[in-house]
Amino acid sequence: MREIKRKRLRARGWKVGSAKDFLGLTDQEAAYIELKLRLAASLLECRRRRHLTQMDLARFLRSSQSRIAKMERGDPSVSLDLLVRSLLALGTSARQLSRVISTRSPAPAA
Numbered sequence: 001m002r003e004i005k006r007k008r009l010r011a012r013g014w015k016v017g018s019a020k021d022f023l024g025l026t027d028q029e030a031a032y033i034e035l036k037l038r039l040a041a042s043l044l045e046c047r048r049r050r051h052l053t054q055m056d057l058a059r060f061l062r063s064s065q066s067r068i069a070k071m072e073r074g075d076p077s078v079s080l081d082l083l084v085r086s087l088l089a090l091g092t093s094a095r096q097l098s099r100v101i102s103t104r105s106p107a108p109a110a
Contacts, residue, residue, distance in 0.1 A: 033074075035101065039083040040074035042100045046090050047072070061086055 006016050020030040047057050047068075054068040061068070071078050071086060087097060 034104075036078075036080060036083070037074045038100050038103060039080065039087065040072055040078075042092070043083060043086055043090075044072040046087060046092060050090065057086075057090075061089060 001016065009016055019025070025033070047054070052060070054065045054072075057063075058065045058068045067078075071083060084097065087100075092100075
């Protein structure tokens with residue numbers, strides 16, 4: 001969130017914090033969620049870069065379109081294993097995967 005907006009909200013009596021603070025997550029829980037969201041975003045980007053629809057990807061992975069949608073959203077029912085296997089099936093190299101895993105997510109803009 002931009003500092004100007006943060007100051008305006010605080011001036012109006014709002015409390016400003018992170019999702020981690022709001023949900024009371026541990027550092028490990030927050031890191032797990034960030035990792036899952038980075039992998040999900042990478043899957044979406046990879047699919048789009050290859051000009052595939054969710055249905056195309058579902059057929060390729062022998063899954064369903066709704067499962068692909070959940071994977072790309074980082075749904076809690078989707079495992080890290082499934083995200084990683086899907087990225088590898090799409091040709092993501094180990095080096096590319098390690099970059100996704102090791103990159104810190106930027107703070108979301110509000």
